[in-house]
Each structure stands twice: as C-alpha cells, then as structure tokens.
Amino acid sequence: MPAESRPTETRPTRSRAPSADGAANDDTTRISPADNAVPTAGGGLRERTDTIVLTKPVPGRAVGSVARARPGAPDNDRVNDRVNNRMKESARLPDAPADPDTIVVTRDPVADLLEPVTGPAAEPVGDTDAGRGPLPDQRPWRSWRPRSWWPWRPRSWRSRSWWPWRRAPASWDGPAGGRPGGVPVADGYPAAQPVIAGPAGHAPTGPDRSRAVATVMAAGVLLVAVSYLLGRRGHPDVGTALLWPGLITVFVAGVTRLLRTDTSRRERLRVSVLLGVGLYFCFELTQISAVREFDELLHLRTLLDLQATGGVFTSHPGLPVSPRFPGLELLTNAVVQLLGVPDQVAVTGVVLLARVLLVYGLFLLIERVSRSAYAAGAGVAIYACSPQFFFFNAQFAYQTLAIALTVLLLLVVVDRDRYGRATAGVLIVMTWIALSLTHHITSWITVGLFAGWTLCAFARRDRADGGALARVTLVGLVAAAGWALVNVSMLGDYLGPILSESFHQAGNVASGQAKSRKMFTDSAGTPTPAWQIVALLGSTLLWSVSVIPIGPFRFRPDTDSRHATLYRLLRLMHLAFPLTVIGTVAPRTAELSTRLSTFVYLGIAAVLGLTVTSYLATRRATRQAFRVRLTAAFAVFVFIGGTVLGSGADWSRMPGPYLVIADGRSIDPYVVAATNWANTALPAGSRIVGDRETGVRLMSVGRQWLVTSLGSGASGAPLYFGSTFGDYERAVMTAGRIQYVIVDTRLADGLPHETFYAENGEAPEGTRLTAAMLAKFDTQPGSVKVYDNGPVKIYDVTALWSPAAPATPATAVPAAPAAAPPATGSRSVGGAR
Amino acid sequence: MNAVTTVAQAVLGTAIIVLGVAGLHAVLARSAEAGSGRGSPRGHDRAADASRAGSPATSQVDPPASIAALLLLTVTGLMVGSLLVAVVGLADNPLAYDLLFGAVAVALAAAGGLRPATVAARIRTFLPRAAEPWKPASWTSGGWRTGPRRAVLLTSVPVLIIAVAVGLSWWSDDTTMNAPVTALGATRTQSGLEVTVTRADGDNGDLTLEVVNSAGRRWRLPLAAGKDRTDVAVGNAAVPAPTTIHLLAGEKIVQSITIP
Known part of the structure; x- marks a missing residue:
C-alpha cells in the first residue's frame, strides 16, 4: 500500500x-x-x-x-x-x-x-x-x-484459569x-x-465523522444564538438556561470524537479546529453586530485612530500602550483596506483567524512533542477548558493574536530543521517582530519560555539544540526587549501600578492585614450559582491533582530525545498551575493569575493530553469505552468550571437588559444613541468624563477623549461622588480640562458589577452613587445640558472651570461637525497633551 | 466608497491575497525541495531523521506544517507591511495597500516560479478534472457516496446552520442595540441651533419642540413625522441666549436641554 x-x-x-x-x-x-x-x-x-x-x-x-x-x-x-x-x-x-x-x-x-x-x-x-x-x-x-x-507471558498464563x-x-x-x-x-x-x-494510537479505522461533528456543533451554536435572542428580548434567565446546553453540545461533540481511539489524524485536526471555531462563535454571537466588551472597545479606538489619521503610534486616552503594540490593529486594518469590508467584519475575521491559528498550531505542537495525534486532539480539548479560551482570548484584544503567534513560533522552532535554514530564519524573525509588535507581556513570557527551553537543552547537554535555541531566544530578546525599551515609560505607567498593587495586596493578605477577596460574588453582590461554584472548585481541584503523578495522571508517556526538552518545559508550566490558584486571593493578583493561566494551560494541554490519552489507550478494550465516557464527563465538568472562572457571572455571558457597569450589558440603545449623537455633533477629541462603559464607548466609537489618569494624568471619576458642586469638583475639571460630562442616571440603581463606576480608585470600595449625586449637574449654574435621551445626559461644563484656568484649545460651545474633521480633532488633542 | 468601488476593491484585494499566498506557497515549496536536496542541515538529527525515513511522522505531517508556515508568513507579512504603510502615514489609503501588497504578491509569484502561462495551463488541466465528478454520467450510486455532491451537501448543512445562527444573532443584536430612543440634542451652528431629535417607536408625530429664550419668550415648532433635525434660528438679536428647548409629547415635557 x-x-x-x-x-x-x-x-x-x-x-x-x-x-x-x-x-x-x-x-x-x-x-x-x-x-x-x-x-x-x-x-x-x-x-x-x-x-x-x-x-x-x-x-x-x-x-x-x-x-x-x-x-x-x-x-x-x-x-x-x-x-x-x-x-x-x-x-x-x-x-x-x-x-x-x-x-x-x-x-x-x-x-x-x-x-x-x-x-x-x-x-x-x-x-x-x-x-x-x-x-x-x-x-x-x-x-x-x-x-x-x-x-x-506464555500463552498458558493468559488463559482464563490463570486470570x-x-x-x-x-x-x-x-x-x-x-x-x-x-x-x-x-x-x-x-x-x-x-x-x-496507543496515545498516538489513532488507528484510522473509523469513518470520518467530522461533518457530523460540524453539524452537531452548528446545532449547538444555533441553540446558543437562540439563547442570546431570548436574553435580548428581556429573558436572560431563560437564555442562560439554554446557553449551557448549547455550549456543552459544541464541546461534547468535539471531545467525544477527540477522545476516541479510532479517530483518524485528519479528523482529529478538523474536529480540533471546529471546536475552537465553534466556541468562538458562541462568544462572538453575543456582540456580532458591534463589539462592546471593555477591552475590545479600547483596541477598536486604536484601529479607528489608525484609519482616521493614517499613522501609527497615536495617543490613546484609555490604554496608551495599545497604539505602541498595534499588531492586531495593523493586521485588521490591512484586511479592511485590502478587501474593503466594514470594520466589524474585519474584526470578526481577524479574531477568527487568530483562533484557527491557535488551535491549529497547538494541535501540531502537541503532536510534535508527543508524536501522537490522539494526544494532540486531547490537548486541544483540554486547552478549550482553560479559563480564557471561551471569553478573553476570543476578544478583539492583542493577547488573542499574540498567544496564537506564540504557539506557532514554538511550532516553527520545533520544526525548524524541516524548513531549511533560510526559511526557518525568516519565519522566526518575522514571528518575533510580529509578536513584539502585538503584545508586550506575551512577547516577554515567550522570551522566558524560550530561555527556559534553552536551559533545558543545555541541561541535557544537547549543545547543538541549545545553541540553536539560544540564537532564537536572542532574536526574541532583542525584538521584545528592544521595543519595550522604546516604550519603557509608557509601559511603566501602565504595568507599574498593576504590579505594585498586586504585590501590595498579596502582601497584605499574606500578613493578615487584609482579608482575601470575596469569592463567588461580583462587586455588586450578584452570587455565582451553586452548581457553577461546584464546577469551578471541582475543575480547579482536578487540575491541581493532575500535577501529582497519581491515578490516571501517573502515566508519563515517552517523547523522543529532542522533543523531550520542550516536553520538560511544558511540564514545568503544568507544575506552575497551583500558582494561578494561589493568585486568586486578591483582586489584582487574581487578574494576573487569570492572565497567566493562558500560558500555563499550554503546558497542561500538552502534558495532560499525553497522560490522559496514555491512560485511555492502554486500558482493556472492554472498559475503555466506559473510561472514555467518564473522561468526557470530566471534561464537560472542567469545561464548565473553566468557562465560569474565565468569564465570570452569568450576566457577562448573556445579553439582556441594562445592568450597572457590566461590560456589554451596560451598552444599550440609550448609550448607542448618545454615542451616535456625540460622534456627529461633538468635535472629535472633545475631553469627556463618563462611566466605565458609556465613557469607553464614547471614547472608542464616538472618537472622544476620555479623561483618565492613565491617559491624561487626571481623573474625572471623582466628579460623580459629590452631592454638591464645589471647589474640589472645579479643580478636578480644571485639571483635566474637562469639557463634557456624561451622566447615566441608571448608575444610581446599584453598585457596579465591574468593581468601579468610572475608574479604579475613584472612591472607597462599596461607595454607591445616588440620584442626588448625579442630579447636581442639572441644577448647577454653568452646567449646560446639550443632550438628553432620558437615562443618558451630556453636559457642557466648560463654564465650570476655575477662573484662573487656561483657555481650552477646543471650543466651549459645540461647533458644527464639519468644522472639526475627526482626523484633525484627534491630532489636536494628541498634541494638546 | 460607493458600491462599485467597494466591489472592485474587494475583488482586487482578494486577487492580491490569493496571488501572494500562492506565490508564498510556491516559494516555500521550492525552499523545501532545496532543503531536502541538501539533506538535513543538522547532523545531530540525521540519525533520527534516517530512522524515520518513510514514516508518516515526517512525510505526512509536513503538509500541515507547511500550511502553518504559510499562514504564519501571511499574517506576519500583512502585519509588517501594514506597519510600513502606517509609518509613512498612509494607513487610511487603500491604494497604498494595493500597491505594496500587489508588488509583494507579484514578487512572490515570480520568485516561486508562478508564470501566467503555467498557471493558466494548470487551471486548464485542473478544471476538467474537477468538473468530471459533477457530470451526470459519473453520478452513480457509488459516485454519490464518494463524489463531491454528497460531500458538498453534507458540508453545507453545518454551514447553513451557522449562517442561520449568525444571521439571527446579527438581526437581533442590531435591532436591539440600534432601537430608536427619544432623544434631544442641540449644537450651535452658524445660523443658530441645530436640534437633533430621535424618536422611539412609540413617538409618532405627536412631538413638539418648545423653544424658550432667556427673556422668557417661548414658541413651538411642530416636528414632522420622520424628521429628526430641525434648525432653530437664534442668531438674531431677538433671541438672546441661553435658550432652553423642551421636547413635548402632547403637553408633557419629555426631554429638555439648555444651550448657552
């Protein structure tokens, strides 16, 4: 044959x-x-x-x-x-x-x-x-x-009489x-x-069911779409009840094929990609017509600036480092300009491409390490259970593309001998450049991974491999560290407070000066359902136990001599899982540990993919089917736990009526109408203050300059927290040269679901806005209401600045839209900073 | 851009991408051939490679690996090229992208040995072969099982379901997010005020604008159904600022704004 x-x-x-x-x-x-x-x-x-x-x-x-x-x-x-x-x-x-x-x-x-x-x-x-x-x-x-x-043994031993x-x-x-x-x-x-x-024992004897799997997954996606439809019609609880069956349908359809031993390699690869794509659609359908997650809106602003100004490295009011790492936006803009498609289509397409690259690269990478398509498919299924796979790494954010580039870079380096020196060199250099341009932390972690890989190779006394890896690491170090040095002050402003606050909070918790953060409830007090808590804790426990070589995790399959080096590195990443659990004790450390899990799960996927498939494939045939089903059930369990851990409360996954500061749930027709009006009626780049959701949407789609401490050195958030308008408020306005204040009266309905109303550190934790605090702009002389749609009001507050304030470069009274084209407005604001 | 320009840009961009990817694939294939001709460049792996000779571990996994390289170079190439365009300030200009990536695509095709005549010959060879299974003569029961019709039909089912899911979500998301709300906004223009009114679905034709100046004078402007912008003349001496504008539904003030 x-x-x-x-x-x-x-x-x-x-x-x-x-x-x-x-x-x-x-x-x-x-x-x-x-x-x-x-x-x-x-x-x-x-x-x-x-x-x-x-x-x-x-x-x-x-x-x-x-x-x-x-x-x-x-x-x-x-x-x-x-x-x-x-x-x-x-x-x-x-x-x-x-x-x-x-x-x-x-x-x-x-x-x-x-x-x-x-x-x-x-x-x-x-x-x-x-x-x-x-x-x-x-x-x-x-x-x-x-x-x-x-x-x-001798055949006689294998008789029934002996056993x-x-x-x-x-x-x-x-x-x-x-x-x-x-x-x-x-x-x-x-x-x-x-x-x-065996673990690679994907004896391809079974029929190819990938089309059937795709059909079942599509049915699951349709079920998810119906659940979102119900949520938008005002029935989020009913929608949530349908959402999980839809998600589980998509996941189970893929996992059952990936865990079978008779699935062919080609089908495993197809099903792995389908699993990643299916889960991506399940997330994206929540906001298919326009992105509205907080991080996505920040990056959308960078993309819109790129298109409005024609240049790169512009100023960004909400996330100043984003234009300095514009890889995702550059790629998206290339698609927009080349194909002439709308931004939303390009955004969806690029994120979908990143997802395909991630899953495809992960499959091939694990396959290279394990020499087993069976383990590779199982590894992809395990990675689909990671907290950030369903939610965060499906967003239009730089990490989404960067993690895919990291996986592909690892794959290219593993396969470097097959490409030839020149091609491999071009691939590696181009990928390092793209990675360094895309996401700072991911590029640094990737450099660390390669450094660890190099050390493992030298520890094995494999000097040839170690030398090659050292050169790859050096290229990455030059690219990532060099670009970071160019932007060192901006990165320091962005990451410094996060890291220092994380250490501070962790130190306080460790020394007993502060309690650990409140688990299983958001900042508004919305509790996590008990069954989700069980899944979350159970999955965390399972991943933690998997570090210990007991039971099904006892089997450590072999790898070949060279790939064993990378396997050891991945095993080290697997062993780092408990760190992500420990990190959940404080809010900031929890954020960091959740981000870290994206990389830790690469190791978990590779190691447990090998281990679990070894366990499954080496059992007796009569019990294997049962073990496969049992493993699939565990997989569903950990998938639910990981998804809950990564995406948070039910409201974050389900469209529905307005909630106070709850990402997409806070973007409703009133906010959209206010954004549309501001986009056409206000000069682009007007300095505004708004809450976390409305403000960032006006900053992004509305092309306004949201005054934040990160981007402007002054925060407008304290303006909301006084019942009267006094000197302090005047000083805040003057310092931030704030022209417009956006007030959503629904903020008084409750505590924010996302920690703060406008900006971190705006007020003591638990401080709740009241209607009187928000109504002060109606009665304050000099505050001029220029827009009102009921809940959302926009006030011109230029007249409230302190008398000694310098003249603003922008007009106090809104001018006609034609007087300030977006590109010019944006540049003038950037220059004004 | 109008529709014709949009379609032309889409066709041109697609052609550029297809040509570039095809050229890149050809370059990678040539590179791989050259590499295999030279043998493994690293003696360290020679033994392992030799032991795998004829093994699918190398022979069958290579095509996906090439695809990975192809995808990676395409993505990074688009990114780096877009960076070059943006650095010179032309990121808002589709023509700059067409020129740059078009030139790169042609260069790649040339480097990969994709001559127009060769491509045309391949297409001429490929098309009849691809069309053969679709002819009714080959549509036997056995042909149905193994032919492309069944495969296309089976593949189209999940695609159609996904299309329905996306369409349903898009429609519901778009109609929900962009549902009209009753809103009132005003900006000063050269001649006075431009008042913007948006209507909720329930507000049909019974809205009235009431304008009040600082002297207490007030007058009403009926809003025609479907009209969302009204110019209010306040630029003359008879209408001193500030001006308050009420949006009335019947006699009830629905929204109110003040313009200095």
Whole structure:
C-alpha cells in the first residue's frame, strides 16, 4: 500500500495488518521504529540508584527515558541511537541471541524530577518490516517497576484459569482489540503487527465523522444564538438556561470524537479546529453586530485612530500602550483596506483567524512533542477548558493574536530543521517582530519560555539544540526587549501600578492585614450559582491533582530525545498551575493569575493530553469505552468550571437588559444613541468624563477623549461622588480640562458589577452613587445640558472651570461637525497633551 | 466608497491575497525541495531523521506544517507591511495597500516560479478534472457516496446552520442595540441651533419642540413625522441666549436641554 493511500472503511475497526511494503497508513503519525521498537526476546532491566543497566531489551522497557549517557559519552541522542539500534536489531531478529554487551546508562535526575519520559510514545508503528514492532497486546506505556500484569507471558498464563477476573484473553489485546489468534506467530513471537491505539494510537479505522461533528456543533451554536435572542428580548434567565446546553453540545461533540481511539489524524485536526471555531462563535454571537466588551472597545479606538489619521503610534486616552503594540490593529486594518469590508467584519475575521491559528498550531505542537495525534486532539480539548479560551482570548484584544503567534513560533522552532535554514530564519524573525509588535507581556513570557527551553537543552547537554535555541531566544530578546525599551515609560505607567498593587495586596493578605477577596460574588453582590461554584472548585481541584503523578495522571508517556526538552518545559508550566490558584486571593493578583493561566494551560494541554490519552489507550478494550465516557464527563465538568472562572457571572455571558457597569450589558440603545449623537455633533477629541462603559464607548466609537489618569494624568471619576458642586469638583475639571460630562442616571440603581463606576480608585470600595449625586449637574449654574435621551445626559461644563484656568484649545460651545474633521480633532488633542 | 468601488476593491484585494499566498506557497515549496536536496542541515538529527525515513511522522505531517508556515508568513507579512504603510502615514489609503501588497504578491509569484502561462495551463488541466465528478454520467450510486455532491451537501448543512445562527444573532443584536430612543440634542451652528431629535417607536408625530429664550419668550415648532433635525434660528438679536428647548409629547415635557 503506498504511503499516500487512505484508509478504507472496510478495515477492521481496531486493528490493521501491516502493509505489504511496510508503509503505514498516512493518517497515522508514527514514531521511528527506534522510538517504538519493542524487543521480543526475554531479558531484564535492573535498576540501581541512578543508573539503568540494560542487559537485554525487554518488552515494555523502552529506553526513551535514557537521558544522559554514561560518563564520557558525548551526546544523549547518540546513546539513545546506540541503544535503539541494538533494540532494533533485536527486534528484527526475534530469535537472535541476547546481546552480550551491557549498556549502562545514567538516568537524568532532571528527567526523573519532571517525569517526562517514563513511558513510550507508543505511536502506532505500522512498521516497515514484517515481524517486528509492538506486540499485539503491548501496553504503550511503561513503568520503572515491574508490572505483574504485563501481558507478554506464555500463552498458558493468559488463559482464563490463570486470570479468572479477566473476561477473556482478547481483552488483553489492548484498545486495538486484536486477538492473538489473528496474529501470525513465528517462533513463538508475533510476526505481524496490528497497530494498536496507543496515545498516538489513532488507528484510522473509523469513518470520518467530522461533518457530523460540524453539524452537531452548528446545532449547538444555533441553540446558543437562540439563547442570546431570548436574553435580548428581556429573558436572560431563560437564555442562560439554554446557553449551557448549547455550549456543552459544541464541546461534547468535539471531545467525544477527540477522545476516541479510532479517530483518524485528519479528523482529529478538523474536529480540533471546529471546536475552537465553534466556541468562538458562541462568544462572538453575543456582540456580532458591534463589539462592546471593555477591552475590545479600547483596541477598536486604536484601529479607528489608525484609519482616521493614517499613522501609527497615536495617543490613546484609555490604554496608551495599545497604539505602541498595534499588531492586531495593523493586521485588521490591512484586511479592511485590502478587501474593503466594514470594520466589524474585519474584526470578526481577524479574531477568527487568530483562533484557527491557535488551535491549529497547538494541535501540531502537541503532536510534535508527543508524536501522537490522539494526544494532540486531547490537548486541544483540554486547552478549550482553560479559563480564557471561551471569553478573553476570543476578544478583539492583542493577547488573542499574540498567544496564537506564540504557539506557532514554538511550532516553527520545533520544526525548524524541516524548513531549511533560510526559511526557518525568516519565519522566526518575522514571528518575533510580529509578536513584539502585538503584545508586550506575551512577547516577554515567550522570551522566558524560550530561555527556559534553552536551559533545558543545555541541561541535557544537547549543545547543538541549545545553541540553536539560544540564537532564537536572542532574536526574541532583542525584538521584545528592544521595543519595550522604546516604550519603557509608557509601559511603566501602565504595568507599574498593576504590579505594585498586586504585590501590595498579596502582601497584605499574606500578613493578615487584609482579608482575601470575596469569592463567588461580583462587586455588586450578584452570587455565582451553586452548581457553577461546584464546577469551578471541582475543575480547579482536578487540575491541581493532575500535577501529582497519581491515578490516571501517573502515566508519563515517552517523547523522543529532542522533543523531550520542550516536553520538560511544558511540564514545568503544568507544575506552575497551583500558582494561578494561589493568585486568586486578591483582586489584582487574581487578574494576573487569570492572565497567566493562558500560558500555563499550554503546558497542561500538552502534558495532560499525553497522560490522559496514555491512560485511555492502554486500558482493556472492554472498559475503555466506559473510561472514555467518564473522561468526557470530566471534561464537560472542567469545561464548565473553566468557562465560569474565565468569564465570570452569568450576566457577562448573556445579553439582556441594562445592568450597572457590566461590560456589554451596560451598552444599550440609550448609550448607542448618545454615542451616535456625540460622534456627529461633538468635535472629535472633545475631553469627556463618563462611566466605565458609556465613557469607553464614547471614547472608542464616538472618537472622544476620555479623561483618565492613565491617559491624561487626571481623573474625572471623582466628579460623580459629590452631592454638591464645589471647589474640589472645579479643580478636578480644571485639571483635566474637562469639557463634557456624561451622566447615566441608571448608575444610581446599584453598585457596579465591574468593581468601579468610572475608574479604579475613584472612591472607597462599596461607595454607591445616588440620584442626588448625579442630579447636581442639572441644577448647577454653568452646567449646560446639550443632550438628553432620558437615562443618558451630556453636559457642557466648560463654564465650570476655575477662573484662573487656561483657555481650552477646543471650543466651549459645540461647533458644527464639519468644522472639526475627526482626523484633525484627534491630532489636536494628541498634541494638546 | 460607493458600491462599485467597494466591489472592485474587494475583488482586487482578494486577487492580491490569493496571488501572494500562492506565490508564498510556491516559494516555500521550492525552499523545501532545496532543503531536502541538501539533506538535513543538522547532523545531530540525521540519525533520527534516517530512522524515520518513510514514516508518516515526517512525510505526512509536513503538509500541515507547511500550511502553518504559510499562514504564519501571511499574517506576519500583512502585519509588517501594514506597519510600513502606517509609518509613512498612509494607513487610511487603500491604494497604498494595493500597491505594496500587489508588488509583494507579484514578487512572490515570480520568485516561486508562478508564470501566467503555467498557471493558466494548470487551471486548464485542473478544471476538467474537477468538473468530471459533477457530470451526470459519473453520478452513480457509488459516485454519490464518494463524489463531491454528497460531500458538498453534507458540508453545507453545518454551514447553513451557522449562517442561520449568525444571521439571527446579527438581526437581533442590531435591532436591539440600534432601537430608536427619544432623544434631544442641540449644537450651535452658524445660523443658530441645530436640534437633533430621535424618536422611539412609540413617538409618532405627536412631538413638539418648545423653544424658550432667556427673556422668557417661548414658541413651538411642530416636528414632522420622520424628521429628526430641525434648525432653530437664534442668531438674531431677538433671541438672546441661553435658550432652553423642551421636547413635548402632547403637553408633557419629555426631554429638555439648555444651550448657552
């Protein structure tokens, strides 16, 4: 059978015979014979304290964990090759006499610590030479301790009389389900080799169900769309009741296929991408006609500035660093200008592209590390359970694109030898430039990842790999650190307070000076439903337990020698998961830890993808289906927990009636009407003060300059918190040269759902706005109401400045729209700063 | 941009992107061929690569890897190119993007060996082959199972469902967010005030504007149904500022603004 041929549906569902010419099915990602070779001669493996003595190759004793040669040996891979060659020779000649040589290999203490390589990758080999390869009942995993259940025993042992608690000998044949009777035997050893479904055992014998999966996922998305429709019609509770079944439908449709052992590699890849895209649509449908999440509006402002001014690196009132890291907006603007599509279409398309790149790259990356499409698919499913996958990393924000670039950069570096020096160099340099231009923190973390990877390679004494990785890291360091140095003051203003506040809050909690933040309720007091708390805590507990090598997490599949280095790094990221849990004690640290989880889950996805699939694929066939279902149920559980953790309360996921300071739920027709009026009636760049939601929308879509302490050095938020208008308010207005104040009278309806009304630190925590505080602008002489749609009012307050205030560069009375084109207005405001 | 310009821009932009991606793919393919001809550049991997010879681990996984490189270079290329355009201040000009990326696409196609004659020949070869399964003669029962009709039909089902979901959400989101509200705004113009009135669905034709000046004089301006802007002349001496404007529904003041 040629290597390019496809599997047919007429094949046995769980096993296949080797082809005549030895070529494997192309849907199977295999490892080398050396990696997966299983010698068939008897033998033993002795363990000493830190050495392994291989006297003869032993079934089930792969040497993939050999990480360091005996003293004097120059290179691990050479040792591995030597060992593997011996094993290959032995495998080719099952009845060959035992190798008299003894190979002593020192175990790598780091490898033991991180446990990356205590089992084989167990890719379905489909080997090229008949008569060698894994035994029909080989368990594609290993342990350093002898297993009493090791299946390769004399046939008489495998009778029911010997093992009465086992149903039938056939069940010993592993997930492949092949019976020993069906395997040709030569000299007491199997001559033919059915492919078993190991971690990579995606024996592509099942029919391709990707279209059916897509249909089920689409039905789930439609259910989600209906739930949002109900929410918009004023029934958010009913909508929420429908939302979760829709989300779970999308997730389960993908996970059930990804966890099956007989799914082909191509289908796994398709389903992985479909899973990412389906969940993206589930989020995006909440705001499909216009973005309205807080972070998205900030980046939309950068995009609109790019289009209005034609230039880059403009001033930004709400997030000054955003125009300095404009990769996402540059890409979106390229799509807008090249294709002539509206901004919203380009925004949706670019984020969708980023999602596809992320999922696609993650699949290939895990596959490279594990040599297993099975593990890769499971890894993608695990990453879909991460807190930020459904919500934050589906938004039009720079991290969304940056995390995809990070994953692809890792993939390119893993694959660098396949591209050739020049192509790989261009790919790596271009990606580093794009990453450095896209997101500051992600680029720095990526540099850290590569530095860690380099160190791991040098720790393995793989100087060639370490040197190459060091060069890649150096390029990234130059790009990321260089660009950060250019913007160091701006980054300091932005990140400095966040970090210092995080340390301060964490220190207070640790020293007992402050209580940890209130869990399971938002700042307005809206409680999280009990079942969501159970899922959240349960998923956190499960991820925490997964760090400990017990139970199903005990199996650590093998990786090949070089990729083991990256695997160790990913394992370290996995081990960092408890940090994200500890970080939730204080508000600021919780924000940081949630952001950190985006990267930690890369390690979790890779490591647990391998581990879980090893566990599933090495069970008896009769119980495997049950374990797959059980694992899928756990997956749904952790998916709910992760989604709740990342997206917050129900109101954040469901459109519906207005809520006080609640992201998209605070953007309603009144806010839209006020924005539209301001966009046409007020000069672009007028200095305004508004609440967190209305203000940022007027800043973004309305093209006004929202006065914030970050972007203007003065905050207008305190204006809201006085019942009367006094000198303090005048001073605030004068300092911020505030021209217009936007008042939404509904702010008095309750506490904000998102921590603060207008700006962080505006008032003591728990301070609630009252109607009298908001009504003072109606009665204050000099305050002129220029717009009123009922809840939302806009006041011209220029006349309220202190008498000694300098003249404002803008007109006090709104002029005609034609008098101030947006581009000019924006530039003048930027210059005025 | 009018519709014709929009369509022309979309067609041109699509052609540029397709040509650029095709050229990039050809360049990558050439590079890969050259690389494979030279063998593995790193002796360190030679043994491992040799052991994998003929294995799908290398032979079958490479195409997706190439796609990953293609996607990555496309995205980063668009980003860096857009940065170059923006640095010179032309990020608002579609023509600048067309010129830059068009030139890059042509260069890539040339570097990848995509000659027009070659492409045309490939298309001429490809089209009959692609059309063959669609001919009725090949539409047998077996052809139905394996042919493209069934595949297209099955693929179209989730696409249609997604399209319905997106359309439904877009309609409901757009109509909800842009629902008209009764609002009153005013800005000073050269001749007086421009008053903007938007109406909620329930306000049909019974709205009246009442203008009050600082001297206490007031007069009313009926608002025609469907009209959302009204000019109020206040620029003469008879109408001193400030001016208060009420929006009346019947005799009830619905909204009120004051212009100095």
